[in-house]
Amino acid sequence: MEIAALGIDVGSTTVKMVAVNRAGALVWDYLEPVAPRVSRQVDDFLAKLGAKIGSLAEIPLVATGYGRNLVQQARQSKTEISCHAHGVFQELGHGGTLIDIGGQDSKVIVIGARGRILDFAMNDKCAAGTGRFLENSAARMQIPVAEMGAVALTATEEFTITSTCTVFAESEIISLLAQGVAVEPILMGLHRALVKRVAAMVRSVGLVPPLLLSGGVVKNPAIRKVIADETGEEVFVPTHPQLMGALGAALFALKLAD
Amino acid sequence: MTIINSLKYYWNVKLTGQPFLAWQRRQAESHPKISARWRSDILSPPLKIAARTRELISRHYLEGRYAAGHRPVAWVTSGAPVEILQALGFYILYPENHGALCGVRGAVVELSGAAENAGYSTDICSYARTDIGSVLSGKTPVGRLPPPDLLLACTNICQTVLHWYRVLARHFQVPLILIDTPFVYSKLAEHSLEYVKIQLENSIPAAERAAGRKLDYRRLKEIVQLSKDATELWQEIINRGHQRPAPLSVFDQFIHMAPIVEMRGQKATVDFYAALLKELDENIANGIGAVRNERKRLLWDNLPIWYRLRYFAEYLGEHGICVVASTYTNAWGELAPFMNTQKPLAAIARTYISPILNQGTGYKLATMQRMVTEFQLDGIILHSDRSCKPYSIGQIEQRNRLIQEFDIPALLLEADHDDPRAYAEAQVASRLAAFVEMLDD
Numbered sequence: 119m120e121i122a123a124l125g126i127d128v129g130s131t132t133v134k135m136v137a138v139n140r141a142g143a144l145v146w147d148y149l150e151p152v153a154p155r156v157s158r159q160v161d162d163f164l165a166k167l168g169a170k171i172g173s174l175a176e177i178p179l180v181a182t183g184y185g186r187n188l189v190q191q192a193r194q195s196k197t198e199i200s201c202h203a204h205g206v207f208q209e210l211g212h213g214g215t216l217i218d219i220g221g222q223d224s225k226v227i228v229i230g231a232r233g234r235i236l237d238f239a240m241n242d243k244c245a246a247g248t249g250r251f252l253e254n255s256a257a258r259m260q261i262p263v264a265e266m267g268a269v270a271l272t273a274t275e276e277f278t279i280t281s282t283c284t285v286f287a288e289s290e291i292i293s294l295l296a297q298g299v300a301v302e303p304i305l306m307g308l309h310r311a312l313v314k315r316v317a318a319m320v321r322s323v324g325l326v327p328p329l330l331l332s333g334g335v336v337k338n339p340a341i342r343k344v345i346a347d348e349t350g351e352e353v354f355v356p357t358h359p360q361l362m363g364a365l366g367a368a369l370f371a372l373k374l375a376d
Numbered sequence: 377m378t379i380i381n382s383l384k385y386y387w388n389v390k391l392t393g394q395p396f397l398a399w400q401r402r403q404a405e406s407h408p409k410i411s412a413r414w415r416s417d418i419l420s421p422p423l424k425i426a427a428r429t430r431e432l433i434s435r436h437y438l439e440g441r442y443a444a445g446h447r448p449v450a451w452v453t454s455g456a457p458v459e460i461l462q463a464l465g466f467y468i469l470y471p472e473n474h475g476a477l478c479g480v481r482g483a484v485v486e487l488s489g490a491a492e493n494a495g496y497s498t499d500i501c502s503y504a505r506t507d508i509g510s511v512l513s514g515k516t517p518v519g520r521l522p523p524p525d526l527l528l529a530c531t532n533i534c535q536t537v538l539h540w541y542r543v544l545a546r547h548f549q550v551p552l553i554l555i556d557t558p559f560v561y562s563k564l565a566e567h568s569l570e571y572v573k574i575q576l577e578n579s580i581p582a583a584e585r586a587a588g589r590k591l592d593y594r595r596l597k598e599i600v601q602l603s604k605d606a607t608e609l610w611q612e613i614i615n616r617g618h619q620r621p622a623p624l625s626v627f628d629q630f631i632h633m634a635p636i637v638e639m640r641g642q643k644a645t646v647d648f649y650a651a652l653l654k655e656l657d658e659n660i661a662n663g664i665g666a667v668r669n670e671r672k673r674l675l676w677d678n679l680p681i682w683y684r685l686r687y688f689a690e691y692l693g694e695h696g697i698c699v700v701a702s703t704y705t706n707a708w709g710e711l712a713p714f715m716n717t718q719k720p721l722a723a724i725a726r727t728y729i730s731p732i733l734n735q736g737t738g739y740k741l742a743t744m745q746r747m748v749t750e751f752q753l754d755g756i757i758l759h760s761d762r763s764c765k766p767y768s769i770g771q772i773e774q775r776n777r778l779i780q781e782f783d784i785p786a787l788l789l790e791a792d793h794d795d796p797r798a799y800a801e802a803q804v805a806s807r808l809a810a811f812v813e814m815l816d817d
Contacts, residue, residue, distance in 0.1 A: 184802060199810035223803065235814050237779060240807055242790050322772050 119145055119171060123178050123375050125368030126163070126192065127201065127361075128156055128185030131221030131249060132334065134364040135163050137177075142208060142369055147361050156188045164191060180371040182363050184222065193374055199227055199238050201366030206332050207233040208369055209356035214328040217316055217345065218362070219335035221249040226319045228326050236326075239319045244283065247315030249335040251284045255308050258291050259301055267338030270309050273302035279311040287311065306340065313344040320349060331355045332362040377588070381445030393438045401431040418693040420664050423628065425652045432648060433477075433634050437518040443467035444522040448587045451524040451544065454637055455532040455731050457555060457576060457724045459603055462641040463596040464587040469521060470638045474510070475503035479682030479794040481517040488795060490515070501763040502794035504540040511547060524550050526586035528579075532557040532734040534766045551586060553579045557729045561736045564729065573725040597717040599641040600724070604715035609649035610636045611709030614701070616656045617751055621665020622673065622700040623656040627689040628666060629705040630680045636708045671696035672815050675747050677703050677740075677774075678759040678767045679793035684801075691805075695812050701751045703743055704767075707732045710743075737770030741777060748782050755815050756786040762798045787811040 122140040126133065129152065137146040148166065153159040168174050181192035182201040189195070202218045202225070213229040224247050228237040241247045256263045277299055281287040287308065294304050329351040335341055336359045346353050356362060404427035410416060443449050450466040452458055454473065461468055478484050484502060490509035492498060498505070510516050527550060529541035538554070545552040555575050558568040580591055610633070616623055624632075632652060639645040659665075674692070676699045681688065692699060711730055716723035732740055747753065756778055758771045775786045787807060792798035 184806070197806055197810040197813055199806075200813045223806075234817055235810075237785070238810060238814075239788070240803065322776075324776060 121145060121171060121177055123368050123371035124167075124174070124180075125201070125364040125366065125371055126160065126179060126181050126183075126189055127198070127363035127367060128152065128160070128181065128183040128189060129198075129221055129334075129363070130184055130223075131253075132360070133159055133163070133183075133185075134361050135167070136361050136364040136368050137167070138365070138368040138372060140372075142372055144358070144361070144365055144368075147358065147364070149360065152185070156185045157190060160189050160191065178371040178374040180367040180374070182367040194370065196367060196370050198363050199225060199235065201363045201370065202332050203227050203229050203235050203366065204233065204369050205362035205364070205366030206330050206356060208365065209362065210330055210354055212328060212330070212354075213326075214330050214354075215320060215323070215326050216330040216332060217320065217336075218331075218333040219247075219249060219312075219316065219341065220333045221253070221335075224248050224316050224319070224333070224335075226316070226323050228323055229330075237323045239323045241315065241319065247312055247319070249333075251287065251312050252308065252335065252338070254284050254288055255291055255305075258288055259295070259305070261301070261305070264337075266305060267309070267340035269302060270305035270340040271343065273300075273306040275303045276310065277303045277307040279304070279307040281311070309338075309340045309344045310348075313341065313348050316345070317348045325349060325351065327351055329353050332359045334360040377447075378445050381442075385442040385446035388442045389439055394435060397431045397434050397438070401427045404430075415690050415693065418668055418690065420659075420666055420668055423624075423632075423652070423655055423659075425632065425648070425655050428648055428651065429632050429634065432639065432644065436638060439467060440469055440518070440522050441520045442522075448525045449522045450526040450528055450583075450586070451541075452528040453530050453533060453537045453541070455728060455733070456528045456530045457728045458528075459596060459599045459641050459720070459724055460576065460580065460583060460591065461526075461528060461587075462599045464583055464589060464591055466526070466583075466587060467522065468638070469524070471507035472503045473634060473638045474516065474518070474521065475506040475794055476680075476682050478506050478510070478517060480685065482683060482796075483515075483517045484683070484794045485796065487513065487515060498795075498797075501534070501536045501540075502792055502798075503763065504536055506794055507540070508543060511544065524548055526550060526583060527552040528555070528583075529553070530555040530557060530728060532728055532731050534733065534764070551582055553582055555579065555728070557734055559736075560729060560734055560739075562738070564726075568729060569722070569725050572729050573721055576721050576725060593720070596720050600715055600720045601717050602643060602646055603641045604712055604717075606636055606640060606642075606645045606649055607709055607712035607715065609646065609653055611706075611712055613649060613653050613656060614706055614709050616653070616660065617700040619660050620673075620752070621663070621667065621670035622698050622751075623659040623664065623666060624700075625666040625689060626676045626699045626702040626705060627680075627685050629702065630682075630685060633705050633708055665698065667693045667696065667698035669696045670698045672698070672754040673752060674699045675701050675703075675744060675751070675753050675756045676759065677744065677756065677771065678761045679704055679764055681759060681791045681799065682794055683796050684791075684799070687801075691808060692812075695816075697812065697815065699757065701747045701753065703732060703740060703747070706743065706747070733766050737774065740770065741774045744774065744778060745781065748778065748784070753784065755784050755811070757811070758786060758788045759793075760788050760790045762790070762792040763795065764793060785811060785814045 121137040181189035186195040216227040487509035488505040490513040491505040714727040
């Protein structure tokens with residue numbers, strides 16, 4: 119396995135690491151839930167990869183994500199905005215409007231025809247419109263996060279969740295469940311509530327098609343469907359949406375190797 | 377007014393306090409010390425005038441501490457027509473400036489908490505909460521505030537002041553003068569001007585009663601002239617930011633603007649800004665910029681984030697970015713041409729109906745467009761201020777238009793000018809970092 123550069127994305131929920139070859143293609147990746155001691159976790163990541171391919175000393179590493187400054191081995195740190203845009207642009211080969219929904223925040227990034235970031239917006243100081251919103255609700259309804267989307271899509275009707283606040287939405291779910299409403303329509307309503315927040319952000323920067331998606335949350339099929347519904351646009355998703363930040367970081371690292 | 381209070385005032389302010397502050401300033405001027413925390417690697421040394429700024433502000437609050445019972449005291453909003461009160465000899469306190477000072481000193485959470493405990497909602501402006509909390513708890517980082525004999529609120533900055541000053545009037549049981557300035561949607565109407573002028577005329581007897589003396593129109597004209605002189609100097613200081621590198625960042629302006637807000641109409645204020653302008657011109661001649669390696673230049677819209685001034689100055693300075701202009705500091709300079717000593721009341725009416733916050737959002741957009749060109753700016757930071765709705769409304773549209781027109785990045789940052797609980801550093805840092813990457817792209 120030829121490894122020319124490494125990227126690590128220390129997010130709020132998971133840590134992702136990828137390796138790319140000289141051509142910038144993704145050749146290795148690894149992901150696990152973020153540990154309280156991030157720097158030790160990064161050491162373990164690097165040790166795992168080192169055991170596989172030998173010395174990593176010469177290979178440039180760029181870090182991104184909320185914990186990027188904790189990665190001492192990184193030669194550089196870059197924001198998630200730049201990295202997601204860079205990763206998605208390489209994977210999908212197109213500019214447009216990128217929606218990245220992560221565990222703690224969501225972003226809308228307008229990418230120019232040559233991959234330059236033209237504008238961005240992020241959610242405000244609140245978890246509504248982020249993965250945490252769904253995670254909280256999944257826990258309340260005792261449905262694994264990974265299955266939420268599929269379950270929601272089986273709904274034949276939809277309940278409107280009016281609260282945009284994660285905490286209040288939870289109380290709303292409790293009262294709906296207490297009234298005997300089935301789980302599926304509530305779930306669908308939750309997806310819609312999240313996406314409406316994100317769609318408002320899209321409108322604030324102005325949608326430039328096509329609509330591109332990244333981040334762990336877009337693995338959820340209901341989210342993809344509701345985004346398409348709410349924006350009226352076809353959505354394009356890279357093969358590994360969750361790894362786009364780490365991929366972008368690795369691509370920046372590749373530039374350092376030159 | 378009592379003799380005891382006057383003796384106390386002369387002893388503490390005139391005979392001991394002021395000479396001590398002047399001595400302290402002279403010490404600082406002759407032995408300039410740069411704090412160990414100052415990031416000399418990225419920022420030029422602090423301006424020499426800083427010692428005088430400190431002296432002026434300390435003197436202002438020192439006078440306030442002993443003013444009660446010696447001089448009439450008025451509490452006023454930041455955009456109040458203060459010249460009339462100056463001419464009547466009032467000691468004038470600006471709760472908003474005091475609120476900003478509390479923000480810089482980290483006292484807002486405690487003071488605001490006192491207001492919230494009394495039932496005031498966290499949705500109310502943090503200046504108002506800080507002020508009301510300070511009144512209710514008696515606490516302030518400046519020692520003691522003199523209770524007012526008169527309140528003067530002008531609606532040219534927001535509608536919150538209406539309710540805030542009514543609360544103060546009820547608490548202190550003192551008269552409240554309210555100057556209602558009709559909103560200027562696009563063009564200033566003569567009847568609006570007349571309406572404000574009549575209110576000013578009608579307010580004079582109440583102010584005279586509280587002051588215990590008659591208004592001397594000759595004195596009023598002198599004060600208006602001093603106000604105009606200081607405001608003109610402030611505008612010139614702001615315009616020195618046209619230079620590359622800019623000799624003054626807006627973070628410096630935020631600190632050195634205190635006298636133009638709370639000491640308009642005083643000779644010392646005119647002298648202070650003349651000295652500041654002179655120092656800036658020397659720095660320009662020597663090629664000294666506020667940020668050592670100025671590569672990019674920005675505009676700041678809205679109030680400062682008082683409790684994080686240093687963070688922003690340093691973070692941006694590290695990347696060679698100087699914020700050289702702001703709509704906020706400009707608001708205290710752009711009204712100078714309206715000041716006129718021939719017809720002082722008409723001039724005061726025109727001046728105080730015209731602030732940026734009393735005009736349609738198109739006016740602010742035009743101001744920002746002009747600034748981007750005049751100051752040769754590379755980007756814009758718009759602080760969406762939770763507490764200041766009139767300033768924040770329209771920012772999304774203004775941002776989008778500026779991006780389109782000038783093809784420069786513009787960042788909308790959500791925070792609050794005074795309340796750190798409405799500010800999330802990790803999120804701000806990540807937006808700011810991405811914005812800096814965009815500026816460099």
